[in-house]
Amino acid sequence: MLNSFQTSGNSPGAARCRVGILGFGTVGSAIARRLTSPHSIPALELTHICDRRAREKRARQPEAVSRLVWTDRVDDLLSSDVDVIVEVVGGGEPAVDSVRGALLAGKSVVTANKQVLAHQGPALLLLAERQGRQLRYEAAVGGAMPIVRALGDGLAGEDIIRVQAILNGTSNAVLSGMDASGCSIDEAIADACARGYAEADPSADLDGIDAAAKLSILCMLAFRLRVLPNQIDVRTTARVRSEDFREAGLRGGTIRQIALAEFNRERSTLTAWVAPTFVARGSIFARATGPENAALITGAFAGTITLTGPGAGGDATAVAAIGDLLAIARDRAAIVPAPVLTEPAVIKGLTDQRLAEAV
């Protein structure tokens, strides 16, 4: 149960950070559960929930959630006294407007929205910096796999050359399902839907649209490059057949949807693509099953760093968003700098029509 008298774990007596959730879907409700559970987090106080279908959804919630302030109007949330808004609506335009509006209203923002970051990230980060507020987005890429902090902070001292990654949990669940059972892609999609790893129409996942948006964010973090998702070569995973797996197996590997970005600084040439790709059987990619994500980051100084973790699901994404909320609660004046970006002179995609290969 929410205990309003709990103080911040870190500074006894300090005001708790007031949080509003915008979008009460899978991720929003997972965050609400965490922040209102008996083991809730002392530094964070969930006070507001905004959702288009507030009335209907509120009625189905346990008391700890239903008794919060609910509204179906974004403006109510923007004019409330929350310190931070968690944007988990998803999608493009209206979400961008909400994030911009929140920053203009003096709120910090935590978002899980890769489309917002990929398309408007640099402008919104600059706005946040000017407003003296924070825009954090660990949850926008890789679910609970902390790749945004790894590239943006932990490896900021590295000269990153290449990022190869599985960034889409749905296509990984589909491909690893075909891999394990030898079934057709339609059967694997049906199975992934049944397990909650795929939506009824998984085409944005299979076609690489989702991974391209995430790869665009990683290009900003790893290479300080401005690359729009539609500048990234995508090849669909929807046409992978069980025969392709048999052929890959004969070559000692299997198939995964890989997103690759490699930057040659001297030539200002970026290679970036998302495609079904041959991966060696022992690689971290082949070992990623279900909705798992994985990343292999190659730097000029340290060599190779790998990261894996659950790439989708409400609870996993909530972990990333709550980590961001805690960073804001602990240091409300922290600067999340707007990166100074350049554009690559040349953007290359995949060079031929054969199955791509992970390096």
Add this chain to the structure above:
Amino acid sequence: MLNSFQTSGNSPGAARCRVGILGFGTVGSAIARRLTSPHSIPALELTHICDRRAREKRARQPEAVSRLVWTDRVDDLLSSDVDVIVEVVGGGEPAVDSVRGALLAGKSVVTANKQVLAHQGPALLLLAERQGRQLRYEAAVGGAMPIVRALGDGLAGEDIIRVQAILNGTSNAVLSGMDASGCSIDEAIADACARGYAEADPSADLDGIDAAAKLSILCMLAFRLRVLPNQIDVRTTARVRSEDFREAGLRGGTIRQIALAEFNRERSTLTAWVAPTFVARGSIFARATGPENAALITGAFAGTITLTGPGAGGDATAVAAIGDLLAIARDRAAIVPAPVLTEPAVIKGLTDQRLAEAV
């Protein structure tokens, strides 16, 4: 060549962050090379180097390094105008005094020193917070593998249950060498020495002293627990024989030095140990070769996150330290909070004398 007229990449015209290095060994010299290279980092300006044997070492440096201010007296560095001191001396007492002195002198500190953090970390972090300065230590655990940020920031929203990791590059190089060649441990140590992965006396590495200090730091980050290295059960790796590898091979695995910490919050019981451990052939641990580090982090909400990376070496450790320097340069008023720690009611070690097994 160092270009004093370069401005910060992020805020054109902003003053660069002035850096002094304390300890010009493998890591210190790797950092100095990076910060004085033609591709040096605009936000950071290396100005001072302090080393006991300053005179002798300075003479062997290229001009970009030798022309900096060198001193053999720590006090000279503390009274200089540097903003941040990178402590890469290693060892216990004098280094603690230097870090404390630096914070008292109003400097922020970046350290690669696991002993300083394991023994005096909480007190020094509190001092830093009171001084309005930062103490950062990504380089103290896992080399370039960004596990300090992963546990402290990226997974701050997780309820972490268990951390299992290879934290000592030397013993991993020795064990993976025995594994690959079937040689004796003495031959593997000699080979690791020849490759620069082991010191002449690797006993602190093989005996688990090094990994226990790092595990103590991870217990602070993952569980908010105060655990001293000597409270952690350590079993030496020095008595592992080639027969042990043959036996492990028959069981489908191999042997690695694993550090494990698992916390049961309800019972306030911590299990923590460092020991040569049976690991399954396909696990991330068996796949870690040479001085690589690896970590498997299990949480109540997201499940399993893994991280791997080069755990030792000047360039890898420099990547972590430079990442910390950049975090300070970008936000000099940032708060690195001193964690509020408790002590576990019970600390358990390994329960029997057989070879430990990774979960």
